[in-house]
Amino acid sequence: MDKAGKLSKITISLHWITGIVIMALCAVGLYMTRAEAWALYPVHKSVGVLVLFVALLRVFWRIKNGWPAAAADYTQLEQRLAKIIKWVLIIATLALPMTGMLFSGASGHGFGIFGLVIVPAQHMPGNPDQVLAYSEFWAEAGEALHQATAYILIAAIILHLAGAFKHHFIDKDATLKRMLGK
Numbered sequence: 001m002d003k004a005g006k007l008s009k010i011t012i013s014l015h016w017i018t019g020i021v022i023m024a025l026c027a028v029g030l031y032m033t034r035a036e037a038w039a040l041y042p043v044h045k046s047v048g049v050l051v052l053f054v055a056l057l058r059v060f061w062r063i064k065n066g067w068p069a070a071a072a073d074y075t076q077l078e079q080r081l082a083k084i085i086k087w088v089l090i091i092a093t094l095a096l097p098m099t100g101m102l103f104s105g106a107s108g109h110g111f112g113i114f115g116l117v118i119v120p121a122q123h124m125p126g127n128p129d130q131v132l133a134y135s136e137f138w139a140e141a142g143e144a145l146h147q148a149t150a151y152i153l154i155a156a157i158i159l160h161l162a163g164a165f166k167h168h169f170i171d172k173d174a175t176l177k178r179m180l181g182k
């Protein structure tokens with residue numbers, strides 16, 4: 001269990017696994033869509049589906065363990081901001097894999113985990129290079145939501161990193177060290 005001065009190994013591991021993998025997925029997602037790097041799509045989807053399990057585990061751990069107490073005395077405004085960003089991060093880490101699956105599934109492209117098919121692609125009869133959407137509506141909704149949530153998540157990550165660096169370099173408190181297990 002977490003204590004004010006020391007976080008548990010489970011909290012620290014879940015934080016860094018989700019944080020690093022999600023930042024990598026954002027970078028790959030932004031790159032692959034702009035560079036049309038089709039080979040990266042199945043990797044992005046597979047890792048994205050896997051990260052949903054870790055994100056869910058994190059939510060259960062938060063419910064069981066509660067939020068760790070602040071490492072120092074912060075202003076009310078700072079505490080409120082940090083809480084809002086933490087909630088945005090938690091919701092977005094669940095919403096991104098879900099909207100990604102909705103888009104990929106409904107659009108007929110399909111997805112799975114490294115070759116293990118979860119929703120199969122639906123190829124056009126007579127033109128197997130093209131796919132046929134299972135639902136145009138849900139494909140468009142999934143794509144728009146995945147993109148919008150991704151940008152919200154990226155903004156929240158930047159604010160979260162800015163907060164962590166402010167605590168470490170300006171306030172010189174133990175917030176970042178505690179998350180590094182020190």
Ligand code: HEM
Nearest residue numbers: 025026029030033045048049096097100101104111147150
């Ligand atoms: C936490 C997990 C995930 C993150 C952080 C993430 C992030 C991103 C980002 C930043 C983009 C680029 C958005 C843009 O500028 O258009 C993107 C695109 C995409 N993602 Fe994800 N993603 C995640 C999970 C998934 C999953 C699970 C799937 C499917 C199973 C998926 C499928 C896609 C697809 C197909 C695109 C391209 C969209 C397009 O062509 O418009 N993503 N993702």
